[in-house]
Amino acid sequence: MKVAPFPVLPLADYASVRREIRSGDILLASGEYAFSKLIQRATGSVWSHVAFVLRVEEIDRVMVLESIEGHGVRTLALSEYVKNFENTGAGYKGRLAIARHQRFSGAATTDNLKAMSQFAVDRLSYPYDSEEIARITARIVGNFLGFSADEIKRDQEYICSEYVYECYKTLGIDVPYDTRGFVAPADFARAKDVQLLWELQTHLKAR
Numbered sequence: 004m005k006v007a008p009f010p011v012l013p014l015a016d017y018a019s020v021r022r023e024i025r026s027g028d029i030l031l032a033s034g035e036y037a038f039s040k041l042i043q044r045a046t047g048s049v050w051s052h053v054a055f056v057l058r059v060e061e062i063d064r065v066m067v068l069e070s071i072e073g074h075g076v077r078t079l080a081l082s083e084y085v086k087n088f089e090n091t092g093a094g095y096k097g098r099l100a101i102a103r104h105q106r107f108s109g110a111a112t113t114d115n116l117k118a119m120s121q122f123a124v125d126r127l128s129y130p131y132d133s134e135e136i137a138r139i140t141a142r143i144v145g146n147f148l149g150f151s152a153d154e155i156k157r158d159q160e161y162i163c164s165e166y167v168y169e170c171y172k173t174l175g176i177d178v179p180y181d182t183r184g185f186v187a188p189a190d191f192a193r194a195k196d197v198q199l200l201w202e203l204q205t206h207l208k209a210r
Contacts, residue, residue, distance in 0.1 A: 030055065032099050050192050053191050053192075094206040105196045116174075163188065
């Protein structure tokens with residue numbers, strides 16, 4: 004499947020836009036890792052990963068909540084993505100974008116945001132759903148052959164897009180599913196209420 008190109012976005016240094024990033028903003032990644040390429044080829048999209056942001060003003064941190072292969076559901080500072088991803092001494096290997104769901108601010112009342120945050124945090128350390136990738140691939144092949152499929156049922160394991168989807172759903176925000184019965188990072192990027200804001204500049208490893 005042909006992969007769409009990375010969109011043209013303003014390139015921003017993280018420090019220059021840090022104060023503008025809000026809770027609920029979406030982090031989209033276009034990775035150069037082997038697993039990232041698998042996701043891209045399977046979905047025909049440049050996007051291989053999706054996560055979301057929570058600001059924790061009490062400790063002055065902008066945190067990413069995500070489910071990632073090899074770790075499961077976790078949280079880390081957004082600055083780590085930009086400067087020191089996985090303790091490599093460099094930023095994420097690939098390209099990063101910040102997006103915003105236009106309905107989030109209206110849906111995220113104090114009580115609703117608390118409920119979403121609790122839902123998200125309660126799932127920290129839940130396992131990554133590696134078998135889901137195989138199920139998605141099977142659905143893509145089945146769709147090509149003319150077979151239809153129902154929506155994949157949720158369990159207590161998450162791929163990245165399922166985790167963000169379920170967290171957003173606590174606010175009453177539904178991200179449209181792929182017509183083949185699953186939700187992928189690309190579905191967040193192309194949702195009509197989602198606006199791509201910036202590409203984040205990542206730091207190269209010091210020599």
